[in-house]
Amino acid sequence: MILDRRTVLTGAFAGVLALPAPLRALAADDVTRVDDLIARMTLEEKAGQMTCLADSFRPYNPPNPAAGIQDEKRLTDEIRKGRVGCLFNGIGVVGARRAQEIAVKNSRLGIPLLLAGDVIHGLKTIFPVPLAEAASFDPALAEKTARAMAIEATAAGLHLTFAPMVDVARDQRWGRVVEGSGEDVTLTGLFAAARVRGFQGRDLRRDDSLLACPKHFAAYGAVAAGLEYGSVDISDETLRETHLPPFGSAFAAGALTTMAAFSEINGVPATADRELLTDLLRGEMKFRGFVFSDYTADEELIAHGYAEDERDAARLAVLAGVDMSMQSGLYVRHLPDLVKSGAVPMATIDVAVRRILYVKTAIGLFDNPWRSLDENAEKTRIATAAHRALSRESATRSIVLLQNDGILPLDPAANRTIALIGPFGEDRDNVYGPWAFYADPGKGVDIATGLRAALPDAARLIVVKGCDVARPIDGGIARAVERAKNADVVLLAIGEAQDMSGEAQSRTTIEIPAAQQALADAVAATGKPVIVLLRHGRALALHDGVANAQAILATWFLGSEAGHAIADILFGNVDPSAKLPVSFPWESGQEPFFYDRKSTGRPVIDNRTEYRARYATTDNSARYPFGHGLSYTQFELTDLKLSDAALRWDRAIEVTARLTNKGKRKGSEVVQLYIRDRVASRTRPIRELKRIQRVTLASGDSMLVRFSLSRTDLQFVGTGSRIIAEPGLFDLWLGQSSVDGLHTQFTLYAQEATKG
Numbered sequence: 117m118i119l120d121r122r123t124v125l126t127g128a129f130a131g132v133l134a135l136p137a138p139l140r141a142l143a144a145d146d147v148t149r150v151d152d153l154i155a156r157m158t159l160e161e162k163a164g165q166m167t168c169l170a171d172s173f174r175p176y177n178p179p180n181p182a183a184g185i186q187d188e189k190r191l192t193d194e195i196r197k198g199r200v201g202c203l204f205n206g207i208g209v210v211g212a213r214r215a216q217e218i219a220v221k222n223s224r225l226g227i228p229l230l231l232a233g234d235v236i237h238g239l240k241t242i243f244p245v246p247l248a249e250a251a252s253f254d255p256a257l258a259e260k261t262a263r264a265m266a267i268e269a270t271a272a273g274l275h276l277t278f279a280p281m282v283d284v285a286r287d288q289r290w291g292r293v294v295e296g297s298g299e300d301v302t303l304t305g306l307f308a309a310a311r312v313r314g315f316q317g318r319d320l321r322r323d324d325s326l327l328a329c330p331k332h333f334a335a336y337g338a339v340a341a342g343l344e345y346g347s348v349d350i351s352d353e354t355l356r357e358t359h360l361p362p363f364g365s366a367f368a369a370g371a372l373t374t375m376a377a378f379s380e381i382n383g384v385p386a387t388a389d390r391e392l393l394t395d396l397l398r399g400e401m402k403f404r405g406f407v408f409s410d411y412t413a414d415e416e417l418i419a420h421g422y423a424e425d426e427r428d429a430a431r432l433a434v435l436a437g438v439d440m441s442m443q444s445g446l447y448v449r450h451l452p453d454l455v456k457s458g459a460v461p462m463a464t465i466d467v468a469v470r471r472i473l474y475v476k477t478a479i480g481l482f483d484n485p486w487r488s489l490d491e492n493a494e495k496t497r498i499a500t501a502a503h504r505a506l507s508r509e510s511a512t513r514s515i516v517l518l519q520n521d522g523i524l525p526l527d528p529a530a531n532r533t534i535a536l537i538g539p540f541g542e543d544r545d546n547v548y549g550p551w552a553f554y555a556d557p558g559k560g561v562d563i564a565t566g567l568r569a570a571l572p573d574a575a576r577l578i579v580v581k582g583c584d585v586a587r588p589i590d591g592g593i594a595r596a597v598e599r600a601k602n603a604d605v606v607l608l609a610i611g612e613a614q615d616m617s618g619e620a621q622s623r624t625t626i627e628i629p630a631a632q633q634a635l636a637d638a639v640a641a642t643g644k645p646v647i648v649l650l651r652h653g654r655a656l657a658l659h660d661g662v663a664n665a666q667a668i669l670a671t672w673f674l675g676s677e678a679g680h681a682i683a684d685i686l687f688g689n690v691d692p693s694a695k696l697p698v699s700f701p702w703e704s705g706q707e708p709f710f711y712d713r714k715s716t717g718r719p720v721i722d723n724r725t726e727y728r729a730r731y732a733t734t735d736n737s738a739r740y741p742f743g744h745g746l747s748y749t750q751f752e753l754t755d756l757k758l759s760d761a762a763l764r765w766d767r768a769i770e771v772t773a774r775l776t777n778k779g780k781r782k783g784s785e786v787v788q789l790y791i792r793d794r795v796a797s798r799t800r801p802i803r804e805l806k807r808i809q810r811v812t813l814a815s816g817d818s819m820l821v822r823f824s825l826s827r828t829d830l831q832f833v834g835t836g837s838r839i840i841a842e843p844g845l846f847d848l849w850l851g852q853s854s855v856d857g858l859h860t861q862f863t864l865y866a867q868e869a870t871k872g
């Protein structure tokens with residue numbers, strides 16, 4: 117890669133001259149203060165501002181390998197010398213004050229530290245994992261839970277969360293599917309923006325505003341074969357069409373930081389990719405905040421085979437556009453000398469420092485370095501009853517009813533004997549899900565506790581484990597079968613442990629572990645009605661005793677209130693209304709699998725399968741498709757109408773249909789609008805989600821749902837990466853999942869030549 121000084125300067129300066137909305141509010145004084153500081157900073161202090169280190173004042177144990185400074189004494193010394201600008205992954209006001217005091221009172225320039233952490237789905241009150249919450253198909257709910265997380269995180273002495281993860285995840289073998297919003301670009305974008313709004317609130321200077329850091333830029337979810345930290349080989353068109361838009365939504369919602377992905381794209385590690393982090397991110401996408409590296413990712417450029425040594429790695433990362441180096445310490449060790457030797461222009465450093473200081477200014481840190489460090493807030497704002505209630509609401513709204521032969525909801529008063537079988541019945545270690553390391557262990561509600569609280573006679577609940585998550589227990593299956601035989605109904609609590617998804621948890625198969633599958637098959641063979649309660653951080657391929665159950669609920673990792681929420685749904689206190697944000701394939705081997713795939717030249721049509729695009733052993737369809745989710749009531753869509761079958765270039769058409777609750781209970785449905793561009797200069801997916809609308813209706817009620825569509829909804833990234841819409845015929849479906857719905861067509865007409 118050839119870099120000339122002029123490109124570095126112009127590219128980098130563009131990044132600070134046009135400030136994003138929250139930064140535009142900086143007063144002239146603030147800008148002067150930053151200018152003044154930069155003028156007074158030594159090179160080492162500048163590199164220090166660009167350095168983020170794990171917080172040894174209040175250490176927690178996130179899923180990161182031990183690296184870098186591990187003790188408070190050494191870190192104190194580094195802060196005093198101005199060699200650190202940001203600490204991460206510690207909580208607690210007392211420790212944070214200790215660190216901040218050193219920065220503000222004992223370092224030469226007194227620049228306050230930025231305090232960051234991974235608050236992914238809660239601090240002490242744990243909400244459903246992000247993937248589960250995406251199943252609500254309700255971004256407004258995610259905005260509320262993000263707000264609650266921000267209130268807790270800022271009360272515990274944090275200014276920034278490394279969230280939301282906005283990577284579109286199309287291969288369920290990848291463990292980090294659990295941290296995002298699933299396989300669809302539109303849904304991920306809606307949740308990305310909602311979560312940023314929720315974390316940051318309306319005013320960044322408030323002490324309960326938590327900066328967001330949408331991550332990982334970019335296309336981390338496209339790692340080949342779902343292999344964590346793996347490589348991405350992708351066309352520019354797909355990168356722009358599928359993986360960048362959620363970042364665009366997060367930035368438009370006001371996010372001021374982002375994190376470069378660990379992975380490489382087309383042979384260049386993201387951390388060293390100037391085209392990605394500068395030309396595209398800042399030039400085209402107009403991102404004006406600052407970029408974190410991921411954890412030691414600059415140093416990892418050496419292992420990638422892209423940098424010669426640490427010095428070279430620091431040089432490549434900073435020139436690419438990484439402003440803040442996380443945990444490796446490479447910047448503070450090497451940038452001063454790199455600048456002195458002329459390998460890195462001083463202007464590059466100044467721009468990065470300016471970006472970081474502007475963000476610190478934007479949250480009011482210079483005026484009040486003690487913001488979000490209030491012991492009273494720490495006592496009163498964390499783990500409140502209101503947050504707990506919101507966690508329960510959010511958890512009930514995340515549970516997807518995959519199938520039901522009518523056995524659900526259960527009548528709690530029916531006085532049946534219920535056998536709760538499986539490793540998760542009374543287990544409290546796998547309730548929260550991955551990335552909940554600040555939460556108090558054991559404080560989440562397990563399934564048995566939730567059920568007992570809901571049953572008039574708790575003694576009618578019999579609990580038996582049957583097997584461990586991944587191993588049989590001696591005599592376990594026999595005991596479970598015995599209990600099942602004596603029960604009226606079986607609840608089978610099976611699935612993945614929480615450490616089977618999340619970072620570094622890629623799997624080659626996405627199935628129920630063998631020990632549990634054997635348990636499920638044996639229990640199913642008793643002939644007793646079985647309701648499966650799946651625990652999981654990804655879509656699963658279900659088989660036999662599990663797949664053939666009378667009812668299946670996808671319950672993911674639901675957080676603090678899991679057991680109560682599951683009881684709420686099982687006993688019908690709440691109607692299930694969630695929809696799958698990821699397709700459940702028939703077999704693991706179908707991955708990567710996503711609903712918006714291409715037709716191919718030989719699609720399976722009318723069950724004709726010879727020489728068709730399918731596997732010899734299974735159709736390439738989903739067992740439970742994206743968008744699927746049942747309710748205890750029945751909804752019907754009728755009367756699909758378009759205001760006009762002709763969509764003029766600069767106009768819109770209105771799409772309407774009637775949604776009726778035909779069942780006997782109140783319930784909610786998510787109406788989904790999909791399109792397909794029939795013929796295009798780059799082939800288009802068989803369906804693309806464009807709109808969602810959640811509607812709640814009492815039994816017998818109906819309402820007209822309305823959507824408006826215009827040309828911009830039909831745009832795609834054409835050859836040569838141009839965003840275009842092409843005139844011609846489009847399919848439109850309004851439905852309750854990605855494979856059903858009422859169908860119609862319309863035509864986009866070309867722009868009329870202007871007369872004159």
Ligand code: NOJ
Binds near residue numbers: 178179180411
């Ligand atoms: C590595 C992960 O990839 C990233 O998402 C996380 O924020 C950092 N570690 C910090 O813990």
